[in-house]
Amino acid sequence: MNGLSGADAMKRGLFMSFANTLRAAGVATAAVIAAGATLSSPAWAKDTLTVAIPAFLSGPAAGPFGVPARNGAEMVIDAINSGSLPAPYNTIGFAGATLEAEFVDESGGNTKQVAEYRNLVQKRNVDLVIGYVSSGSCAALAPVVEELQTLTIFAVCGTPRIFEEAPRRYSFRTMSHATADAVAAAHYIKDMFPEIKTYTGVNQNYAWGQDSWRDFELSMTQLMPDSKASENLQFPKIFAGQYGSEISALSLDPSELVHSSFWDGDLEGFIFQATPRGLFQQKKVIFTVGGTAAYRLGKRLPDGLIIGARGPYGILVRDRETELNTWFINTYKDRYGTYPSGPAYQYGQGVLAAKIAYDKAAAAAGGFPTQDQVIDAFTGMEFESFSTTVKMANGAGHQAITENVYGISKWNDETAEAGVTDVKFYPAECVMPPEGASSVEWIEGGMKGAKC
């Protein structure tokens, strides 16, 4: 027997009805949330993302490239994890997740890099990869990245071939490629030294050196058609170390200008050996990656060298007083005791691009994004980086274009610091080919559509 009065029964009926309504409402709410979640398909929220950061941590490229690259990435990751980047990037984490970095040595050749990449993705299950300095590494890895379908941001490597040879979905490059360095170099020579009629080159004998010279020569042919390249070009092997004979050959060559895309210890060794031999007094010399040596050599870097930094980075943008650049320079100098060179900026830029893409994808998805959502957000993105504007405008939205810059080395006695004078910036649309165009064909065709 239940023993309820009529009033009690009525109350109970009302209570049950209310409870059922609540239950139904709860179920409906859950269903709506679930439906929403299904429609936007965000992944489960993550506390941490694991990123592999390959850079040269041993070998001759470690000091000038790998270490500043690693430092730049580390500094920006720490700032993002703690939410201490300047606005508008002062939200904590990558779509809220903290980034855990694994720094990996890029030394050892392409075969090793491919094996290491497979290991990182398939065994250590990293969520994304940001890095690679060498063009050889990137060229070898580009097809592997597509095969393993893991978001990979090439931070530095210069060869234009990556996005010109095949469409890529999982690869991005967040700085301009080598064509921009060569075209900007030719523009600078034309603007600053229009009297130059002959030029030669000393470049390393592999993809980077060969491509750099090819693009420079083609650009000079277009921009300074009255000038002529020497037939006695020097292509010593990478990490050769001894350049006595090459310096002699350059000295005997009647050319007025020497082009070089030397980088790493080769660049510094060449400068050391050429300085007492008067090469830099005898000829104009343009080092397209010379910016990496500026702080390291200090007063030992001769005045009067034309130097680039593979874009608006390092010593060439030290006087650019934006909030982001000031933060980058000051934080780096406080933390590592030296000014940031190009690779520090370039790796930092790759990390920043990843944060922006994750945050953008999360905002669109309404939760932590899937890799596909991050890739979609990344594709064609435009953002303010530490020292320049980056537009993912080429390679179907996977290849960045940025402005490029050159200047002339000049030691500053007052501040006792390396410096540059006669700095000239060239817009991204002036030095990079338009979307869909091959670099070589674009230059050979007279750089149609260039906005200089």
Next chain:
Amino acid sequence: MDFATAITILIDGLVFSSYLFLVSVGLTIIFGVMKILNVAHGSFYAWGAYTSAYLIGIWSNSGLPDAGTFLMIAVAALLVGVVLGLFLERCLIQFMYGRDEVIIVLATFATFLILEDLILVVFGVDPYFAYQPMMVLGSTQIGGIMRDVYSLTLIGLAAVVGLILWVGLTKTKWGRLLTAVIHDREISVAMGIDVTKVFILTFVLGAVLGALGGAYVAPTVSVAPGFGIDVIVLSFAVVVIGGMGSIPGAIIGALIVGIARAIAVHKLPEVELFVVYGVMVAVLVFRPEGLFAPAKARKI
């Protein structure tokens, strides 16, 4: 070819030959006497370069005259050669005598890799610059172009080292003992020669010469990790061309490679990479034992 170019090629060739001779002569002495194919020779070179650069830096920073940095080069070569050479001989090489050549190559290659990594631990990854000795000597004009005098002194140093080795081997008691061991180790033991002592001294001498090559080259380059890798390949090429174990062979091998490379750089730069190994292949085709391999005593 005009006179200036010919002179330039000759000097470039001699400078590079001198460099090659300095780094390869230690390798060939060790092989000639001990039959040890020492891949770790590149480490003596690298450690010599790092130690030299480090000591030069300390000397210069202490405000002492830069001319004294030459003393640091000699100190670095002796320090590395004696300490590292002695340590390796006693801890590893002495157990390799009489072993199969493949085992020796593998053991010394492993040692080379360990010593390369130790450089990273001790000196870090940042390159070292030790330009002071080169600046002290300044420049001069030869054949219409500027030359740094420091590089030219490399020719003199190689000549002095070659002369000392020649006199030492042919005019001294120690040299005659060494020659006896080279020809027949067993007979030498039977004749009362302390072969172990000869081996130790030879290995340390080879190590000092390898370290001297690195220490002397350090002021002209950025001393960076991986410094010893290319050198070992070049040294082997020179030693193979000249004949394993032959000091005259090392001189001639270095001269052939150095001059051929200089000609290539000036006249046909696109074959510069090929020329060293092209010469090596050509020699091996016609004289597989190298140009000056020491005659082997016939055993009955």
